Amino acid sequence: MWLQCTVEVFPIDIAIVCDPNRGGAGDTAANEEESVSQTPAHPELSDVDQSLSSSDAEEQPGNSVQMRFLFERKEHSKLYEKYMIREPEAVLRMILSYLEDKKGKPFGMAVDVGCGTGHSTRILAPYFEKVVGVDISESQIQEAESVISPSNVSYMIAKAEELPFEERSLDLVTASVAAHWFDLDKFSEEVNRVLKPSGCLAMYCLDLQFSLVYKDCSEKLTDVFNEAIYFLSNEYKDELSAISYTRYKNIFDALPFEDKTRVTDIYHKRQISIAALKGFVESLCLYQSYYLADPEAAQEFLQKLQGSLLKNTGESSTDTELEICNSYTCILACPSPKRNKGPGDETL
Numbered sequence: 001m002w003l004q005c006t007v008e009v010f011p012i013d014i015a016i017v018c019d020p021n022r023g024g025a026g027d028t029a030a031n032e033e034e035s036v037s038q039t040p041a042h043p044e045l046s047d048v049d050q051s052l053s054s055s056d057a058e059e060q061p062g063n064s065v066q067m068r069f070l071f072e073r074k075e076h077s078k079l080y081e082k083y084m085i086r087e088p089e090a091v092l093r094m095i096l097s098y099l100e101d102k103k104g105k106p107f108g109m110a111v112d113v114g115c116g117t118g119h120s121t122r123i124l125a126p127y128f129e130k131v132v133g134v135d136i137s138e139s140q141i142q143e144a145e146s147v148i149s150p151s152n153v154s155y156m157i158a159k160a161e162e163l164p165f166e167e168r169s170l171d172l173v174t175a176s177v178a179a180h181w182f183d184l185d186k187f188s189e190e191v192n193r194v195l196k197p198s199g200c201l202a203m204y205c206l207d208l209q210f211s212l213v214y215k216d217c218s219e220k221l222t223d224v225f226n227e228a229i230y231f232l233s234n235e236y237k238d239e240l241s242a243i244s245y246t247r248y249k250n251i252f253d254a255l256p257f258e259d260k261t262r263v264t265d266i267y268h269k270r271q272i273s274i275a276a277l278k279g280f281v282e283s284l285c286l287y288q289s290y291y292l293a294d295p296e297a298a299q300e301f302l303q304k305l306q307g308s309l310l311k312n313t314g315e316s317s318t319d320t321e322l323e324i325c326n327s328y329t330c331i332l333a334c335p336s337p338k339r340n341k342g343p344g345d346e347t348l
Contacts, residue, residue, distance in 0.1 A: 091328055118149065125152055131150075177204070192257075208233060211324070232287055236287075236290045281302065
């Protein structure tokens with residue numbers, strides 16, 4: 001069985017999911033307080049409209065049809081809100097520092113594109129006059145609106161490639177673990193349209209390579225967990241979601257802004273229970289694709305993962321807490337200074 005801590009069980013070339021492109025023009029390794037010294041190596045389908053109309057499919061750019069389908073399940077949205085691992089404060093501090101350096105304070109309006117259930121939107125609230133989260137999924141927006149938010153935060157259903165905002169009106173556009181779903185060319189055009197010349201774009205992703213720490217069994221736990229992620233990532237990824245495994249290098253290279261930088265190795269560690277770790281895996285689109293393809297096998301996969309984690313810790317309770325460490329990558333950019341002036345420029 002695969003959950004026996006033997007990497008040979010899955011015939012996977014680990015290089016597929018490791019970044020072969022460390023460094024390069026514009027790339028930077030983070031040196032934040034959250035950085036650590038070590039490098040980390042069921043729901044029912046009744047609430048899903050299983051068939052998008054052909055007109056919907058024609059209207060959706062890029063991979064948005066698949067994204068909308070995966071995230072439209074209410075149970076998935078609830079799992080995503082409850083269990084998705086959150087970005088470290090170091091990412092937010094980096095974004096705000098970059099924006100202040102390029103624009104200066106005060107910060108007016110920020111828009112979080114592909115906001116999901118709204119966590120990445122709400123964390124911006126203390127620093128901006130107004131924050132709007134947009135997502136193509138009605139289910140995700142409904143879940144976001146069900147959470148108590150600051151008074152300056154709102155949400156709307158919209159496509160990343162058709163942002164409903166005026167030209168030169170935004171100080172910041174963010175995309176948290178979402179840009180790999182976008183039609184990047186069209187999204188970039190929209191960002192260039194809605195950002196003020198001094199405004200900034202920030203896109204960041206979670207790197208799906210982890211280390212787990214618990215007593216003297218850390219290496220075994222890390223092998224078990226990463227082996228499970230490798231299985232999902234190689235069996236149930238599509239071409240666009242695979243971009244995230246290059247740590248957004250492809251997205252960075254394709255971004256048509258002259259002023260841009262890519263920061264890698266933003267490490268973060270936190271405590272997480274075995275139950276929450278199982279929930280995190282369940283919240284991933286990779287797992288949701290597996291579930292839609294074979295619900296019984298997917299649920300068995302989760303139970304085996306949990307059982308193997310418990311066995312290797314020697315514990316019986318899923319409340320047992322482990323330390324989990326992983327990294328983030330963040331792309332920061334400003335619109336081209338060669339743009340023609342438009343409405344709002346005179347206010348800068």
